[in-house]
Amino acid sequence: MSAVILGWSDLGALFAHFLLLSLLAIGGAIATAPDMHRYLVVEQKWLSDTQFSSSVALAQAAPGPNLLFVAVLGWNLAGALGVLVSMLGILIPSTTLALGASRWARERRTTRGVRAFVAGMAPLTLGLLVATGWLLAEPFVGDGQQRLGALALIAMTLFVMLKTKRSPLWLIGLGALAGALSV
């Protein structure tokens, strides 16, 4: 399952880190992907670059909210227990806050404070989205043997998504086919 065996203290640290990330996930769970990469791959070395990227790809290929890449990361870290720890960590703070604050924010959506918060966060959300795409592409584009194929797939994806109405499912399938045939 996983090359690294996480102990209870590791699981505790993972849980605490995801609790914190949950509250920082403004603009969606995918915005926390760069920091999860930094924590899990660079700092703790629990997952490899490829494991991280393929976890995200797997969640993108499956139906459901993108948030589920967190469950796949948890699975690759520590099986079913990892899924439980990572999903509870990423969901408990944000859902509690969403329930408590939604009425409050709805009533005050025209006030300057709420507008400053929303508009102030917007550029960061977009910068983070680009950073996420960048970090996901890096292991493929950074590898000399895969560079051309990866760049071609990314360019094709951008073209199809921006210029046509085709479902991303076709692209995921095409990427899988191209990758399988390239071996």
Added chain:
Amino acid sequence: MPHESASRAPRSLAELFFVFNRLALQGFGGVLPIAQRELVERERWLTNSEFVELLSAGQVLPGPNVVNLSLMFGDRHFGWRGAFAAMAGMLLAPLAIVIALAALYAQLAELPRVAGAMRGMGAVAAGLVLASAAKLLPTLRAHPLGPGAAASIALAAFVAVAVLRVPLVWMIAVLGGLSMALVWWRLARKQGAE
């Protein structure tokens, strides 16, 4: 803001669960467009403007937008039990599917063709995220700070996270705080001028 309200409402917790389950299972590469179609056009539980309002509130708050949306919608109709039913509908079945795929993948990962397929999917996944960023970046044109300043902040966020690998919490505290303060000040000046 007066607007016409939705013509229908969920009748039970079970109906809430199954509608959110149905829309989540259709959501390959993003649930949001499906949510609009199912909740507004098919079920008529929300008008378009109500959907936008709910989504805006969901975006102000941390957490996945569509999960926040399901929570707030369920809460509005059946309190915390509704919130839980809608969120469970959104997450449970897709969670089981994605874990089954991950378990299968762990056993197949040794096969070079499977590993190759996952690399190809990984490159496409990177492209999908970049494509949604490309679609959303033009919204900065209408930003209260002006397009130039807003794009500079977005660029700074990108460099901090992708190049300098600054922890997210510091980036949001420093750059986010600065950005919000600038917007606050700009809105205050605008209100003063009017």
